[in-house]
Amino acid sequence: MAPLSFGKEPGVRFAVSKMNNSEWPLWEVFIRSKQGLDHKHVGSLHAADAAMAMQNARDVYTRRLEGVSIWVVESKHIHASNPDEAAEFFDPAADKVYRHPTFYDVPDSIKHM
Amino acid sequence: METLAPDLTPEEQFQARIDADIRIEPKDWMPDAYRKTLIRQISQHAHSELVGMLPEGNWITRAPSLKRKSILLAKVQDEAGHGLYLYSAAETLGTSRDQMLADLHSGKAKYSSIFNYPTLSWADMGCVGWLVDGAAILNQVPLCRTSYGPYARAMVRVCKEESFHQRQGFEIMQTLCEGAPVQKEMAQEALNRWWWPTLMMFGPKDSESPNTAQSMNWRIKRFTNDELRQKFVDMMVPQAEFLGLTVPDPAVKWNEERQAYDFGEVNWEEFWSVVKGNGLCNHDRLQARVQAHEEGAWVREAALAHAAKRKAREAVAA
Numbered sequence: 001m002a003p004l005s006f007g008k009e010p011g012v013r014f015a016v017s018k019m020n021n022s023e024w025p026l027w028e029v030f031i032r033s034k035q036g037l038d039h040k041h042v043g044s045l046h047a048a049d050a051a052m053a054m055q056n057a058r059d060v061y062t063r064r065l066e067g068v069s070i071w072v073v074e075s076k077h078i079h080a081s082n083p084d085e086a087a088e089f090f091d092p093a094a095d096k097v098y099r100h101p102t103f104y105d106v107p108d109s110i111k112h113m
Numbered sequence: 114m115e116t117l118a119p120d121l122t123p124e125e126q127f128q129a130r131i132d133a134d135i136r137i138e139p140k141d142w143m144p145d146a147y148r149k150t151l152i153r154q155i156s157q158h159a160h161s162e163l164v165g166m167l168p169e170g171n172w173i174t175r176a177p178s179l180k181r182k183s184i185l186l187a188k189v190q191d192e193a194g195h196g197l198y199l200y201s202a203a204e205t206l207g208t209s210r211d212q213m214l215a216d217l218h219s220g221k222a223k224y225s226s227i228f229n230y231p232t233l234s235w236a237d238m239g240c241v242g243w244l245v246d247g248a249a250i251l252n253q254v255p256l257c258r259t260s261y262g263p264y265a266r267a268m269v270r271v272c273k274e275e276s277f278h279q280r281q282g283f284e285i286m287q288t289l290c291e292g293a294p295v296q297k298e299m300a301q302e303a304l305n306r307w308w309w310p311t312l313m314m315f316g317p318k319d320s321e322s323p324n325t326a327q328s329m330n331w332r333i334k335r336f337t338n339d340e341l342r343q344k345f346v347d348m349m350v351p352q353a354e355f356l357g358l359t360v361p362d363p364a365v366k367w368n369e370e371r372q373a374y375d376f377g378e379v380n381w382e383e384f385w386s387v388v389k390g391n392g393l394c395n396h397d398r399l400q401a402r403v404q405a406h407e408e409g410a411w412v413r414e415a416a417l418a419h420a421a422k423r424k425a426r427e428a429v430a431a
Contacts (some may be wrong), residue, residue, distance in 0.1 A: 025212055026204070043267070044201040046210060049420035060194050063187075064274075083140050088396070 031067035140341040161197035161225035202263040229392030236303035242282015255335035264347040
């Protein structure tokens with residue numbers, strides 16, 4: 001880790017005091033286990049920045065080669081649907097059973113459908 | 114997505130979800146008492162993992178072979194990871210890492226009393242893995258179905274990793290018991306010291322556990338303390354017999370009628386005494402944690418400084 005040099009980079013001292021709160025930000029971790037499958041949310045961790053979050057995610061969540069790919073996202077950047085409004089929000093899909101293949105009667109003699 | 118009878122109160126709706134085994138997630142409405150008891154339970158579970166690194170950390174530099182040192186290191190790393198999963202789960206309920214650590218360091222928050230016992234010989238590493246992790250597994254497998262989603266998911270991950278812990282402990286015991294007489298004696302001596310404290314891990318007996326009823330009602334807890342304690346004895350006695358060791362309880366006896374082992378009474382005085390802070394290592398464990406936190410402050414500050422410097426450098430380069 002390179003020492004701080006205030007002479008060359010005058011912005012650094014200000015940047016340090018800005019981030020000098022007691023807690024590192026919270027990150028959500030997503031891991032993909034094999035190529036072609038999706039990233040799954042596995043948990044969260046605290047880290048000072050994305051690079052550190054990535055290393056920590058590897059150390060905490062892939063000790064047994066659980067992942068070939070890691071995404072880390074600061075928790076504040078995740079927007080979630082409101083569970084209290086879930087009923088209305090997801091209502092449009094509730095009465096459209098015809099979107100499912102099982103709704104359709106295909107004659108037995110028809111193959112490949 | 115169903116709304117269970119919208120004319121019920123929030124409490125009634127919440128209980129209906131619990132009774133239907135529908136998971137409660139962080140943004141869902143929950144009674145204050147549910148939130149509080151979960152924060153307490155999950156954070157204390159997390160603290161137990163971290164403090165649990167200490168009795169085994171004691172033997173890393175003294176493991177009898179390089180392979181056993183690597184394995185012990187991997188186990189202790191796992192405990193750190195388990196603590197982290199649990200702190201993350203607790204944070205979803207609205208507490209902070211700083212707050213939880215402050216409560217641990219001040220003595221306000223508890224951790225599992227088993228870790229207030231010292232590890233005196235290499236055989237203790239066997240007992241800790243075999244008995245203590247074994248007891249933890251019995252407690253944690255049902256928690257995979259606990260009502261609070263993040264806690265349950267953390268437990269699924271923990272349980273996958275915990276089974277190697279128990280096997281490595283048993284393997285240590287087996288090697289000692291199949292070795293020289295002095296090794297087998299060491300194994301027996303360690304079992305004599307760890308058996309009863311492990312039984313105490315399951316908590317007070319049901320009749321003296323006021324929290325159990327509410328915990329079961331909210332499906333946080335799926336089995337009572339006594340149920341788990343009985344299961345543990347039934348599992349372990351045959352394993353001790355296989356090793357050629359004697360469980361230090363003369364009252365252990367197979368009961369044909371119950372299809373379970375009868376066993377003696379736990380020393381509840383010792384249990385409460387250790388819980389209240391008078392165990393052999395309470396002071397040392399807490400001191401080690403506080404020292405680690407204080408001596409690590411420069412690392413936390415350096416990480417922030419490094420991140421800030423990297424950010425400033427990237428801004429200049431852009």
